Amino acid sequence: MRLLVATLLIAGCAVEYLVVGDGMPAPLTKDAVLAESGRDVFVDREQGHCVLCHALENLDVPFQGNVGPDLSDVGLRLTPAQIRLRIVDASVVNPRTVMPPYYRTTDLHQVAESHVGETVLSARQIEALVVFLSLQRKKA
Amino acid sequence: MRAACIAFLLWASLASADEVISGYEFLTPETQALQDDDFANPGMLWVEEGGSLFAQQCADCHTQGSNGNLEGVAARYPAFDQDAQTLLNIEGRINRCREIHLQAEPLAYESKALLALSAYVANLSKGHAIDVDIDGAAQRYFTEGRDYFFRRKGQFNLACSQCHDDHWGRMLRGDRISQGHPNAFPGYRLEWQAMGSLHRRFQDCDAGIRAQPLALGSRRYRSLELYLAWRARGLIIEVPGVRR
Numbered sequence: 412m413r414l415l416v417a418t419l420l421i422a423g424c425a426v427e428y429l430v431v432g433d434g435m436p437a438p439l440t441k442d443a444v445l446a447e448s449g450r451d452v453f454v455d456r457e458q459g460h461c462v463l464c465h466a467l468e469n470l471d472v473p474f475q476g477n478v479g480p481d482l483s484d485v486g487l488r489l490t491p492a493q494i495r496l497r498i499v500d501a502s503v504v505n506p507r508t509v510m511p512p513y514y515r516t517t518d519l520h521q522v523a524e525s526h527v528g529e530t531v532l533s534a535r536q537i538e539a540l541v542v543f544l545s546l547q548r549k550k551a
Numbered sequence: 552m553r554a555a556c557i558a559f560l561l562w563a564s565l566a567s568a569d570e571v572i573s574g575y576e577f578l579t580p581e582t583q584a585l586q587d588d589d590f591a592n593p594g595m596l597w598v599e600e601g602g603s604l605f606a607q608q609c610a611d612c613h614t615q616g617s618n619g620n621l622e623g624v625a626a627r628y629p630a631f632d633q634d635a636q637t638l639l640n641i642e643g644r645i646n647r648c649r650e651i652h653l654q655a656e657p658l659a660y661e662s663k664a665l666l667a668l669s670a671y672v673a674n675l676s677k678g679h680a681i682d683v684d685i686d687g688a689a690q691r692y693f694t695e696g697r698d699y700f701f702r703r704k705g706q707f708n709l710a711c712s713q714c715h716d717d718h719w720g721r722m723l724r725g726d727r728i729s730q731g732h733p734n735a736f737p738g739y740r741l742e743w744q745a746m747g748s749l750h751r752r753f754q755d756c757d758a759g760i761r762a763q764p765l766a767l768g769s770r771r772y773r774s775l776e777l778y779l780a781w782r783a784r785g786l787i788i789e790v791p792g793v794r795r
Contacts, residue, residue, distance in 0.1 A: 463724050509718060511706070521762045526706045
């Protein structure tokens with residue numbers, strides 16, 4: 412099993428996270444999160460707006476995208492640790508991925524001045540997504 | 552069964568990796584109709600304005616003088632200019648002409664006058680197939696533009712190629728991703744409610760992936776324009792195109 416400790420720089424302070432295999436077992440924050448707020452992160456344009464590229468059958472939102480895989484059964488396919496890593500930095504699993512890294516600030520180029528040093532989503536938003544997505548267990 | 556076969560063949564023909572498909576094909580029928588009708592196409596206002604400016608300032612040399620008319624010329628731009636020793640797009644060519652032949656100040660990028668003139672000149676090549684020269688002195692710009700197209704950038708860490716080569720045809724919510732061809736520009740974007748240059752479109756793309764946009768008319772955007780023109784070679788110029 413591959414063990415990798417990646418260091419992330421957020422606003423000057425280093426945050427370490429642990430990649431085990433193709434997952435990230437430890438939550439990014441110990442704050443309690445609700446699946447309902449994960450749904451909002453998934454849908455809201457000002458938050459993750461995951462629905463731009465991904466579809467969920469149990470989601471009453473029009474025009475769901477299909478650039479990324481359908482996530483209706485993601486809770487059956489992936490563990491919370493695997494979901495977390497794919498949101499934090501999917502390129503760890505697949506270097507050619509089109510999925511943006513939502514919790515990475517290093518090794519990026521030409522980042523807009525207004526976003527330099529910032530992650531796309533907060534630790535709390537990502538943990539809410541992990542809970543929400545783990546509950547998507549629709550059988551095909 | 553027959554309908555399914557036809558649907559599959561249609562899909563297979565659209566999915567062919569080599570096929571160059573204009574952004575026009577990714578529009579709704581309503582937007583296509585807006586582009587098709589010269590009286591309804593809002594971009595024609597800029598073309599007409601450009602026609603007036605051209606008649607006042609450029610026609611002495613171009614339609615009556617030895618330089619002839621400019622039909623088809625925009626299909627060969629951007630092009631390396633020996634005198635200027637740089638790669639010029641139509642906007643740059645117009646400003647170069649003003650500087651040398653009219654002893655006039657360059658028009659600001661995205662100004663009403665430069666948009667109008669460049670739309671007019673590009674419209675003279677409407678229906679012509681894009682055919683740019685990427686050899687010789689143009690080659691290093693071509694390479695630079697290609698590098699920009701394939702380079703991941705911005706907070707979203709995306710390259711142009713990932714959407715417009717690898718995932719065109721897929722849906723981003725209600726919008727089908729196009730192949731990202733330049734043949735509509737200068738064009739009228741519904742999002743802008745105005746005419747805009749290809750470089751303004753690049754700035755929107757860069758901002759969309761949270762990359763720092765480059766300057767209008769900058770060398771890297773001109774190089775990207777050359778790479779895109781080569782990538783779209785054979786595609787018909789539609790200026791003034793209408794896009795969402």
